[in-house]
Amino acid sequence: MTLTQKAELAEVRADSLTVTGPAGDIVRGLSFSIPLGATLGIVGESGSGKSLTARAVSGLLPAGLHATGTVAIAGTDVTLPGSAATWQRLRGRGVTLLLQDPFTSLSPTHRCGDQIAWTLRAGLRAGLRAGLRAGLRAGLRAGARGSVRTMAARGTGDRGTGRPSRAEIRDQVALHLEEVNLPAAVARRYPGELSGGMRQRVAIAAALAASPRLLIADEPTTALDASNQKDVLDLLARLQAEHRMALILISHDLGLIRGYTDEVLVMYAGRVVEEGPTVVLGKPVHPYTAGLLASDPPMDRRLERLIVIPGRVPEPGHRPPGCAFADRCSMASEDCRTAEPPLERVADGRAVACFNSHIPIAVPDPAVVTERWQRDDSPAPILHVERLVKIFAGRPALSGVSIDVGDGESVGIVGESGSGKTTLARCVAGLEKHDSGEIVFRGTMLTSDNRTASQIQVVFQDPYSALNPKMRVGAALAEALRTAPVNQRGSVGDLLDMVGLPQAFARRYPAELSGGERQRVAIARSLAPVPELLICDESVSALDVSVQAQILNLLSDLRQELGLSLMFISHDLAVVRQISDAIYVINSGRVVEAGLTRDVLHAPAQDYTKRLVTAVTR
Amino acid sequence: MAPLTDVMDSADLAPPVRATSTAGAIARLIAWRVVGAIVLLAVISVLVFLLTYISPGNIIKNITGIRPVSPRIVAALRAQYGLNQSLVMQYLHWLGRFLEGNWGRSIEDQTSVSQLFSERVGVTLLLCGLAFAAAVLVSVPLGVIAAVRVGGVLDRLISVSSVIGLSAPSFAVGLILLYVFCYYLPIFPSSGAGQGLADTVYHLILPAATLAIGVGAYIVRLTRTAMVRELQSDYVSFARARGIGTRRILATALRNGIIPVITTMGLVLSFMVGSTILVETTFTLPGLGMLLQSSVEYKDFAVVQFLTLFFAAIIVLVTLAVDLSYLALSPEWRWQLRK
Numbered sequence: 001m002t003l004t005q006k007a008e009l010a011e012v013r014a015d016s017l018t019v020t021g022p023a024g025d026i027v028r029g030l031s032f033s034i035p036l037g038a039t040l041g042i043v044g045e046s047g048s049g050k051s052l053t054a055r056a057v058s059g060l061l062p063a064g065l066h067a068t069g070t071v072a073i074a075g076t077d078v079t080l081p082g083s084a085a086t087w088q089r090l091r092g093r094g095v096t097l098l099l100q101d102p103f104t105s106l107s108p109t110h111r112c113g114d115q116i117a118w119t120l121r122a123g124l125r126a127g128l129r130a131g132l133r134a135g136l137r138a139g140l141r142a143g144a145r146g147s148v149r150t151m152a153a154r155g156t157g158d159r160g161t162g163r164p165s166r167a168e169i170r171d172q173v174a175l176h177l178e179e180v181n182l183p184a185a186v187a188r189r190y191p192g193e194l195s196g197g198m199r200q201r202v203a204i205a206a207a208l209a210a211s212p213r214l215l216i217a218d219e220p221t222t223a224l225d226a227s228n229q230k231d232v233l234d235l236l237a238r239l240q241a242e243h244r245m246a247l248i249l250i251s252h253d254l255g256l257i258r259g260y261t262d263e264v265l266v267m268y269a270g271r272v273v274e275e276g277p278t279v280v281l282g283k284p285v286h287p288y289t290a291g292l293l294a295s296d297p298p299m300d301r302r303l304e305r306l307i308v309i310p311g312r313v314p315e316p317g318h319r320p321p322g323c324a325f326a327d328r329c330s331m332a333s334e335d336c337r338t339a340e341p342p343l344e345r346v347a348d349g350r351a352v353a354c355f356n357s358h359i360p361i362a363v364p365d366p367a368v369v370t371e372r373w374q375r376d377d378s379p380a381p382i383l384h385v386e387r388l389v390k391i392f393a394g395r396p397a398l399s400g401v402s403i404d405v406g407d408g409e410s411v412g413i414v415g416e417s418g419s420g421k422t423t424l425a426r427c428v429a430g431l432e433k434h435d436s437g438e439i440v441f442r443g444t445m446l447t448s449d450n451r452t453a454s455q456i457q458v459v460f461q462d463p464y465s466a467l468n469p470k471m472r473v474g475a476a477l478a479e480a481l482r483t484a485p486v487n488q489r490g491s492v493g494d495l496l497d498m499v500g501l502p503q504a505f506a507r508r509y510p511a512e513l514s515g516g517e518r519q520r521v522a523i524a525r526s527l528a529p530v531p532e533l534l535i536c537d538e539s540v541s542a543l544d545v546s547v548q549a550q551i552l553n554l555l556s557d558l559r560q561e562l563g564l565s566l567m568f569i570s571h572d573l574a575v576v577r578q579i580s581d582a583i584y585v586i587n588s589g590r591v592v593e594a595g596l597t598r599d600v601l602h603a604p605a606q607d608y609t610k611r612l613v614t615a616v617t618r
Numbered sequence: 619m620a621p622l623t624d625v626m627d628s629a630d631l632a633p634p635v636r637a638t639s640t641a642g643a644i645a646r647l648i649a650w651r652v653v654g655a656i657v658l659l660a661v662i663s664v665l666v667f668l669l670t671y672i673s674p675g676n677i678i679k680n681i682t683g684i685r686p687v688s689p690r691i692v693a694a695l696r697a698q699y700g701l702n703q704s705l706v707m708q709y710l711h712w713l714g715r716f717l718e719g720n721w722g723r724s725i726e727d728q729t730s731v732s733q734l735f736s737e738r739v740g741v742t743l744l745l746c747g748l749a750f751a752a753a754v755l756v757s758v759p760l761g762v763i764a765a766v767r768v769g770g771v772l773d774r775l776i777s778v779s780s781v782i783g784l785s786a787p788s789f790a791v792g793l794i795l796l797y798v799f800c801y802y803l804p805i806f807p808s809s810g811a812g813q814g815l816a817d818t819v820y821h822l823i824l825p826a827a828t829l830a831i832g833v834g835a836y837i838v839r840l841t842r843t844a845m846v847r848e849l850q851s852d853y854v855s856f857a858r859a860r861g862i863g864t865r866r867i868l869a870t871a872l873r874n875g876i877i878p879v880i881t882t883m884g885l886v887l888s889f890m891v892g893s894t895i896l897v898e899t900t901f902t903l904p905g906l907g908m909l910l911q912s913s914v915e916y917k918d919f920a921v922v923q924f925l926t927l928f929f930a931a932i933i934v935l936v937t938l939a940v941d942l943s944y945l946a947l948s949p950e951w952r953w954q955l956r957k
Contacts, residue, residue: 058859063769092861099859104852107870109948122862190949207860 009075011035012095012214012246017069017080019052019061019270023317026065027053027270034246034263036074036213039237041261041278043254043292045544046515047313049270050250054216056080057248058097059087074213089130092123092210100219102199106191112202113173113187116209120172123210124164176205179242180235196417197228201235208239215240216248221256225416225571227615233260252544254289255296258282266292269314269324272343276350285352287329290361295549299574299601299616304367305556306549306578312514323354331356375406375582375596380443382407382565383428383456383533388437390423390589397423399589400437405533410559410566412580412597414573414612420589421569425537428567429458441533453483453529461538463518467510473521474506480528488530495524498561500554516547520554527558534558535567540575552578573616577601585609643955644945648938655934659927666926667709670919677701677917681725699725712923722920726913731924734909741811742905745822745897746890749829754883757834761841761879762872768846776838783835788893792828792900799824809902825901829893833886840882844875877947884940888933 012034019027027049034040042050056067059082067080073094078086099105106115164172174184180201191199200220207215217236221229233249237260240247251257254264264281266274266289274286284290291309311328314320320327326336335355343353383405390398397420405411415421426432428439430451439446441455460466467476477492484490492506499520510518519539526534536555540548556579558564570576576583576597583600585593585608593606604610678695696702700711715722721731764776800808812821848854848871857867894907902908906925913921944951 060855060859088861088863090861091859096861097856097859099852099856101852105856107853107857107874108950109873110870118857118862118866119860122860122866125863126861192950192953203856206856210861212860 011072012074013070013072014057015070015072017053017056017067017071019049019056020066020068021316022064023315024319025270026316027056027267030069030265030267030272032263032265032275034214034248036246037241037244038262039240039247039249039260041254041257041264042248042250042267043252043257043264043289044267045252045292045309045313045546047269047315048267050267051218053267054097054218054248054250057214058091058095058216059084060097089126092119093126093130093212095214095216096207096210096212098203098207098215098217098220101223102191102196102203103223105203106199106206108190108192110190111187112189112191112194112206113170113177116173116176116187116202116206117169119206119209120169120176121164126210172209176209177202179208179239180205196224197231200224200228200232204232204235204239208243211243212245214246214248216250218250219252220249222251222253226573227416227612229256230615233257236260252546253296254281254292255545269319270316271324271353272351273325273353274350275343276348280348280350284361285346285350285357286354287331287356287361288325291328292546295546297549297552297574297578299577299613302369302577302598304369306553307366308549308553309546310550312516312547331359331361375409380407381405382409382442383567384438384440385424385428386438386440388424388427388439389435390420390427390432391435392423396589398427398434398437401586401589401591403584403591403594405565405567408559408563408565409582410568410580412576412583413567413569413586414571414576414583415586416571416612419586421586422537423589424586425458425535425567425569429456429535431458454485454488454531456533456535457526457529457531458535458537459519459523459526459539462542463515463522464510464542466522467518467525469510471509472506473508473510473513476521477506477525477528480525484529490528490530495528498527498558499524514547515543516550519543519547519551523551523554523558527562531564533565533567535569537569538571539568541570541572548575555579573601573612585612640952640955644942647941647955651934651938651941655931655938658934659930662930663713663923663927664709666923667712667919670914670917670922671705673917675917677725677919680916712920716923721924724913724921725918726916726921731920734921735906735924735928738904738906738909741818741822741903742894742898742907744818745825745829745894745903745905746887748819748822748826749833749890750883750887752826753830753834753837753886756830757837758841758872758876758879761838762845762868764838764842765845765849766868768842768849773842777842780835780838783831784839786832788828788832789896789900791831792825792897795824795828796900811903811905822903825897825903828897828900829890832893833890836886837879837882840879841875844878845871848872848875873947877944880940880943880947884936887936891929891932 013032015031017027017030018025030053032040042053044050052061052065055061057071059078061067061081069080071078071080071082073090076090076094078090106112170187173187177184177186182198182201182205186194186198186202191202194202200223204220215236220236221232224232233256236247236249249257249261254266258264258278258281261278264275264278265272266281266286268288274281274284274289281289282293284293288309291307294307295309297303297306309328314324314327320337322335322337322339323329323332323341326332329336333356339355341353341355343351344357345351346357381404383403385401385403387400387402388398389396389400401420401424403411403413403424413421413424423432427434430446430448433448444450446455467473471479473496474492477495481489481492481495493503496503496505501517501520501524505513505517505521510521513521523539540551543551552575555566559566566579568576568580580597582595583597584591585600585606587608593600593604593609600609601613604613677699678692678701681695682691693702700708703711712722721735723730724734727734760776760780764773767773796808799806806824807821810821812818851871851874853874854867854871857870894905895911896907897903898905898907899911906928909921910925912918913925945955
């Protein structure tokens, strides 16, 4: 074996990877190499092509998309797209793709242990076959005779020679669960019985059961709470070192994964715009990278306005000539709109695709807001919730929660999933009936009979499922407007204007909008009945950081313009810092700490709050 | 995307719920269903009684035929069959005898309902069983194949044939089968139920095929839709992404996708029981369907009442079996049950 062969065995490589769809190239000319034991981060907004890159490298592109280029995984070369048989052989032991949503990536009707065992068995079978092939080759070369069985045994080494017994599989499953810090009893559980963080651990155990050389984790923490995010990332980092595998971490949040990667690749509209060692990317050269980093909200201060990257990622087939980012770039010059900047290596080991890479980026320094020193002691808050109790299936989701929202105030409700914060929002909004306690709105106790649309409205988390896909935006807004008091009824145009969307959007269907645009429509819809209190239930958590900043700015503006009161529910402390004057920290259905946002986040008094604050990775 | 559920998440590692509570819950479910079924059957019996009463025709005319009879004989017959009593009394008399196990006598051929029933129930049950087994065993795999090859030639072939099977009425299918396999290619008998099990099965092949084609086509389409959806789901992608073999993946997807199909299988079985009337008539099979048809025409009340209740009870049982199969197939339903 030559030295170069050895080097190839110890790395994962992709060369001029291109993914083509019906509308044109989606990913163009992507190349990277990762030594085993190292981590590559791929960062970009939705629509940048990062997920399709992951799918192409694991041979899992959806029908209708076509990949070209080559991929080499620990010595196995694949000329893309690669045959089904090639990928079937390579997946599991060569490459495994971990998906974003632990709530859907495991089969709901099979026990967790069985699902880990499937990977184990598939890996053993593939190992046996590979061993057989290697054994046959060796046998033919040496001219040796021997039964197929002994050759298989020789080829597979200590990876097991025959069919493992049930007990052996059970022990192996327990070991894999232990590796992800889960008790062996989880093997008997169905995914639906576990929390999101635990499910993602089970998924990681299942992904690693066949010991892949390359693990691709596509937004592995986006569906999780801040405290789980850090745990899962730490876990991945530990396992990567222990298994000496290559890891690709895909995320829209550069700030989040920065501490976990050796190299980072920043993608925009299907191309790499900047790449290099993670340490140097802290000082971005490409304006897009700078924008991504800057739109991450800080937790230690409240900014007057969050920095945003205006606009949206152009779709394949609609990309402008020249630099695809030019339309959103503050530094764009004439050159940028005519020619496409090549990816060129610059100093300190990074490569940038920008004509202006020699010009230092003017990092905007947004003004810091001096937060209020105390809450208004106005005699009548707009919302007063007194000892609210809600019981689900004999288990209390809320056990006596009391909160106040002052007129025009923005109040954050913070807690992990399962804390009861969403249940609180749903009870206040009248979507669930509380078991005891009071909800008083403007001095009137709310029951199921005396609610009107112009009191309280909700903006939900997922803008993809919150809008009727068969209804044009204009029709959806018009429908919502009919619930408004006649004398205050605006028009569809006013609503679109209010949320910063062009009038032409009234004719569009939700499928034609990006995630951020959909969330704007959802906000416009909840503003239609002119509510006094807007509940935002994790309304920005499903969005990219860049879009999240846009929506947070929009909510701040609306608050000022309309005098809205806000109840902002989130697991993300940094986001809450930017939008809320006061916060309530909720755990197991109880308020554990309350106060001004600044005070609580700077000097948390309770252990639970301290834990939440330290879990924030940035 | 942050977790969408809030409540479920708090399910930490609570100790597994003991099997006894699940068994208890299932027993409660069954008990409630039995109560429901009794109420349902009572309502049906009243409705059937009223329908027989208001439907056109006259039972005395059916007995005496067209020759003229004296009013004395008519009065005697009315007294014999209790027709001179009030409607309520007639029903209560029937009910009392029925609950004692005396199911009455057919007016038409003067044999007891229990004898008529036991002579004919075998053919009908065997017919339904064969047809259902054939429909399920052929249709589910066809649906899976179509879903795996979605958009391909095989998928289109299967989809088009299922539309044809779905739209063809069963008596027409029966007649076509009769022509092809009894007349042009005389492989199968055209009528009768045969002697002994093997011969009966042989006689039942064409009728069962007739019944199976329509409902089978329906199951194909449902299985295909369910499987196409499951095969696009994340857990299938993740299973493929970790090198799990095709057979295991299909089994997993089928396990998740089969639940809506099973609901339909319940409906299908109920529908099939109704269709036996047409099919038994087409193939002149001495089964319950033909018996029901002739006794409705004859206003043979005791027989109609008994058969209707029998079919209703079968449908109730099938529905219960479907619900219990949910519990076996879906852990989430088991959790629901415990709540």
